[in-house]
Amino acid sequence: MAEEKKEKKKGNKLILIIAILAVLGGGTFGGVYYFMNKDNASQPVVIQEAFFEVGEIFVNLSDEGSKRYIKLNLSISYDSKNKDLAKEIEDKKVVIRDIAIFYIKSCKAKDFEPANEAVLKGDIIARINQKLTSGLLKDIYISDIIVQ
Incomplete structure (x- = not known):
């Protein structure tokens, strides 16, 4: 049983780390996407x-x-x-x-x-x-x- 608890703790830690990385990666991607589009949208191209x-x-x-x-x-x-x-x-x-x-x-x-x-x-x-x-x-x- 002690081994099962250790494996369960390792599994929970691994899931937690993956979840944190997914949230950080998604947040980074969303932020970069937002700011790149914000700059393009705020500066219309005007050709005289x-x-x-x-x-x-x-x-x-x-x-x-x-x-x-x-x-x-x-x-x-x-x-x-x-x-x-x-x-x-x-x-x-x-x-x-x-x-x-x-x-x-x-x-x-x-x-x-x-x-x-x-x-x-x-x-x-x-x-x-x-x-x-x-x-x-x-x-x-x-x-x-x-x-x-």
Whole structure:
């Protein structure tokens, strides 16, 4: 019986130690998780946009069997805090304009319908971003669009 009592005491001690470690581990995990999420939630990411005018683009479209053209004004936006990107965009304005012109020339009139706007803008942004090394564009803005 004495041995049973010793084994029972050892078993109780082991269970107590495991329980204490589980509580401490859970508390530590919960605290770290809470504070990591608290910091992220209290500091929303706000990106202020700066704009670069690519300018007016007037090109023929690639519609077969008809001569259609488009005239539009194109602007790109980027994070205003990224001064290196602002300089790179200014330095590469000829490249950016060339990419936009040749992409738009490859489009058909139906590509400029409102339902296709997100795809069109996404493709232009992706092509320009491939040439940039200091950051990425945020959006494309099209104004004064005429498709004939």
